[in-house]
């Protein structure tokens with residue numbers, strides 16, 4: 001079993017989330033803001049995602065193409081350039097309401113019919129409508145969840161997937177097998193091993209996995225995962241993460 005993130009976060013869970021929200025409240029509502037100054041990689045990112053989703057759609061067990069959810073959507077960059085091209089309808093969930101206000105302008109009237117709901121809520125508090133989505137897209141936001149909320153988020157969202165629905169996760173991965181904490185934006189970057197362990201604890205199996213290519217050198221490796229709920233196995237016991245949650249609370253003020 002690898003190290004868990006929650007032990008590393010030397011603040012309360014509430015502070016972890018409010019510090020993250022305060023950070024994003026100061027970030028410009030632009031593509032460059034969403035990508036931490038790396039706005040120029042947006043097209044390459046979207047191209048890699050398009051190829052990945054096309055492969056999933058032409059696999060033996062493809063998801064439907066009706067409804068997608070964009071998680072940690074920001075101003076709707078992925079909704080605009082990827083999800084609305086593939087799905088009939090897209091909902092967005094994002095903790096910063098100002099980004100969602102900007103998303104309404106950024107997506108423009110042309111995409112009006114393609115956009116469903118805007119949910120201004122943190123993923124740690126999000127509950128989807130049951131059986132609504134063919135694909136739930138989660139990109140560059142899971143580092144803002146504690147391990148416990150990461151698992152709970154996927155457990156809750158499994159109920160929001162249709163039969164044969166998928167999660168697609170696209171995230172930075174550390175290369176040294178360590179968890180790295182970023183105090184500036186109050187997020188963590190996880191190693192592959194931990195990510196896989198959390199997927200397992202959320203009762204998910206990796207259907208497909210691919211590394212994003214053609215990103216500049218010197219940034220984290222980025223991986224895409226297509227995940228689906230395991231049919232047969234019981235959800236792993238969460239008692240481990242409950243213990244860690246208690247430890248985390250005890251860290252307040254240290």
Ligand SMILES: C[S@@+](CC[C@H](N)C(=O)[O-])C[C@H]1O[C@@H](n2cnc3c(N)ncnc32)[C@H](O)[C@@H]1O
Nearest residue numbers: 024034072073074077095122123139140141144
């Ligand atoms: C690096 S940006 C990525 C935005 C978008 N996924 C993209 O790739 O263009 C991270 C986004 O996650 C949002 N975020 C941070 N913490 C969150 C949370 N707990 N729940 C939902 N969204 C969150 C931020 O406000 C920001 O819009």
